[in-house]
Amino acid sequence: MEDSVTTIMESRIRELEGIDHIYSTSVNSGSEIGVQFLVGSDWERSIFKLQDQLFSSQDLLPPSVTYEVQPSRTDDVPIVTLTLTGKDYSDNQLHRVGERLLEELRKIPDTGVLTINGGQPRMIAVDLDPDKLASYQLSLE
Numbered sequence: 001m002e003d004s005v006t007t008i009m010e011s012r013i014r015e016l017e018g019i020d021h022i023y024s025t026s027v028n029s030g031s032e033i034g035v036q037f038l039v040g041s042d043w044e045r046s047i048f049k050l051q052d053q054l055f056s057s058q059d060l061l062p063p064s065v066t067y068e069v070q071p072s073r074t075d076d077v078p079i080v081t082l083t084l085t086g087k088d089y090s091d092n093q094l095h096r097v098g099e100r101l102l103e104e105l106r107k108i109p110d111t112g113v114l115t116i117n118g119g120q121p122r123m124i125a126v127d128l129d130p131d132k133l134a135s136y137q138l139s140l141e
Contacts, residue, residue: 001026001027001028001029001030001031002026002031004061004062004065005026005031005061005062005065006024006026006031006033008057008060008061009031009033009054009057009060009061009067010022010024010033012053012054012057012060013033013035013050013053013054015053016049016050016053018037018038018041018046018049019035019036019037019038020036020037020038020039021034021035021036022034022035022036023036035050043071047069047071050069051069054067054069082098082101084097084098084101084119090120091118091119091120092119092120092121092122094119095116095118095119095120095121095122096122098116098119099116099122102114102116128140
């Protein structure tokens with residue numbers, strides 16, 4: 001994937017003016033290429049030029065390869081990443097701490113999108129007793 005897609009597309013993207021940084025990740029089944037434009041660039045014009053460059057480079061890609069452009073504005077880039085760790089805590093417990101922390105962070109004015117990555121979210125197991133349901137004249141549905 002790196003030789004047949006990523007390297008080729010990176011070189012085509014580098015031909016564009018206004019590119020500050022290109023980063024990529026390749027695996028057997030896919031490739032992700034991030035493009036950072038220079039600060040102060042016209043965002044819409046830069047995205048248009050990028051899409052035009054990718055479209056005109058399709059003939060360089062293997063026939064089964066498709067791509068998708070997902071624009072992200074500079075103000076959408078995370079500026080803070082918090083990592084919660086604790087050898088005496090399970091993934092679930094750390095996830096719950098993260099949920100409480102998010103609730104508090106959301107109270108801060110002008111806070112953007114906040115997400116939790118990793119850990120195990122809370123799950124509830126429900127064991128149904130068919131006999132008990134029947135006694136209340138309820139079905140499983």
